Amino acid sequence: MMDVTNIDNNSSGNVDGPSDNPILKKQKRGIWITIVSILVVVSMFMGMFLHKITSPRVMSAEELRINGAIVFESPRIIKEFSLVDHNNQEFNLANIQGRWSLVFFGFTHCPDICPTTLAKLAQVVKQLDTDIAKQTQILMVSVDPARDTPEKLAEYVTYFNPDFTGVTGEFLDIMSLTRNVNVAFQKVVLDEDYTIDHTGNLILINPKGHYHGFFKPPFELAKLKTTFQSIVTQF
Missing domain, CATH: 1.20.5 (Single alpha-helices involved in coiled-coils or other helix-helix interfaces)
Structure with missing residues (x-):
């Protein structure tokens, strides 16, 4: 065992x-x-x-041009100016410094181009990336100061977006600013009234307050958004 x-x-x-x-x-x-x-x-x-x-797509200079955006190799200095905004507050060079400005020169009696452009801009700002939207302002500078009082502009521009700013002032002061950014305008007399012929470009001013470039019409929502965000991202 x-x-x-x-x-x-x-x-x-x-x-x-x-x-x-x-x-x-x-x-x-x-x-x-x-x-x-x-x-x-x-x-x-x-x-x-x-x-x-x-992230916003970064486009080459050639791609920007094809899509209607012209960016200067050397942004141009804008001389000091003195105008008023639609709240009847002073508006000068300091007001276009510190953020990007998309500036359209138009007038409230404009039958088509001006309201169409502002409506398009209202769509664009809603679609911008949040951080870019925060550093962007939309301005409409009147080329018809005889009729476009601050009160008139306040009613007009805020209809498209409460954050838009209307700018007006003395005729010679407005003309001085337009010359700085290559915008032309002239009064055209009609039978018992008049209209204004003006450059339809959308002017781009960078946060330093310099004329950075411009967008050529017609403005397509997708192209305007993409080219603007690309420019801001590269700055």
Whole structure:
């Protein structure tokens, strides 16, 4: 008969189990480190991918031109001027510094081009990336100061967007500003009235208060938004 006392002590359960095996522990730790590392790398690439697809597209100078946006190699200095806004507050060079300005020169009696442009701008600002929208202002400078009082402009520009600003002033002061940004306008007499012929470009002024470039009409929503955001992103 076999003496049970001679059974190998290893059968009594004194051998370390698989969970206590140091080699297995090291292997498990290595696997977890590998998994975590892979997840970190994947997360980084996903973040970079999302940033790329959500960031404004940066366009070349040629692409900008094709899409109607002209950017000067050297932005042009705008001389000091003195006008008033639609709240009858002074409006001068300081008011176009510190953020981007999209400026349209028009008048409230304009039958089509002016209201169409302001309506388009109202659509554009709603679609701009939040950070770009915060640093952008829309201005309409009147080229018909005889009829466009601050009160008239207040009613007109805020109809399109409460944040739009209307600007008017003395005729010679307005003309001085238009010369700084290459905008032409002239009075055209009709039978018992008159209208104003004026440049339809949308003027772009950078945060330094310099004439940065312009957008040529007709203005298409997608093109205007994309080219403007590209210019701001590259600045």
